[in-house]
Amino acid sequence: MDYLRQAFQKGFSRFRHLENDDDLDPIKNRDDVKALIKEYKQKYQQAADAEAKDDDQYEETVSEVPFTKTGGVCDVKCEINGLPLHFVFDTGASSVSISNVEANFMLKNGYLQPSDFQGTQYYSDANGDISAGTVINLRKVHFGDIDLENIKASVVRNQKAPLLLGQTVFQKLGKFEVDNAKQVIRLTYRKKK
Numbered sequence: 001m002d003y004l005r006q007a008f009q010k011g012f013s014r015f016r017h018l019e020n021d022d023d024l025d026p027i028k029n030r031d032d033v034k035a036l037i038k039e040y041k042q043k044y045q046q047a048a049d050a051e052a053k054d055d056d057q058y059e060e061t062v063s064e065v066p067f068t069k070t071g072g073v074c075d076v077k078c079e080i081n082g083l084p085l086h087f088v089f090d091t092g093a094s095s096v097s098i099s100n101v102e103a104n105f106m107l108k109n110g111y112l113q114p115s116d117f118q119g120t121q122y123y124s125d126a127n128g129d130i131s132a133g134t135v136i137n138l139r140k141v142h143f144g145d146i147d148l149e150n151i152k153a154s155v156v157r158n159q160k161a162p163l164l165l166g167q168t169v170f171q172k173l174g175k176f177e178v179d180n181a182k183q184v185i186r187l188t189y190r191k192k193k
Contacts, residue, residue, distance in 0.1 A: 001033065008040040015040075058190040058191060059190070063145050063189070064186050064187075065146070066183060068183065073088045078165065080106070081106070087165040088165065089178075090164040094167050095152055095153055097166060099156055099157075100156070103155040116136050118135040120133070121154065133156045134154065151169060173188075176188070
């Protein structure tokens with residue numbers, strides 16, 4: 001019983017297998033085993049119903065974000081905490097990245113608060129160089145018709161570093177494709193109805 005309960009607690013939910021497994025014949029008809037199986041069947045059904053209900057509250061949405069080509073990269077207009085900026089759409093960047101010049105400007109002008117600074121982390125750049133960066137929380141990131149909240153970003157100490165729109169944004173979305181002919185990035189994501 002203890003092992004069966006532990007299996008259920010760790011996520012085992014193959015109830016039909018339990019009904020047909022000959023190895024369990026000696027205990028299948030015990031009242032305590034039947035009650036345990038019934039209890040976890042109900043829990044899993046309730047969880048499945050809640051997940052289905054949650055799915056009904058979202059719809060798949062497609063958004064087209066315009067970009068311009070600058071030096072072979074996609075340049076996207078974004079607003080960070082209300083400040084309009086241009087970012088490089090960079091699928092290879094692990095996070096949103098800004099230079100310390102922009103971070104200082106944002107802090108001095110109220111676009112960042114001291115509470116947005118969350119510590120230090122080490123990053124590897126495209127050249128393989130490792131450097132320290134400050135981790136910040138971007139309370140609101142807006143581009144196209146998409147609004148995201150609480151996005152992790154890094155402030156790099158290189159003053160010439162480009163602004164990068166990286167994976168901490170893409171992970172909040174579904175899929176994307178770059179349409180070079182129309183010069184848009186087409187993003188598909190789940191949006192609350």
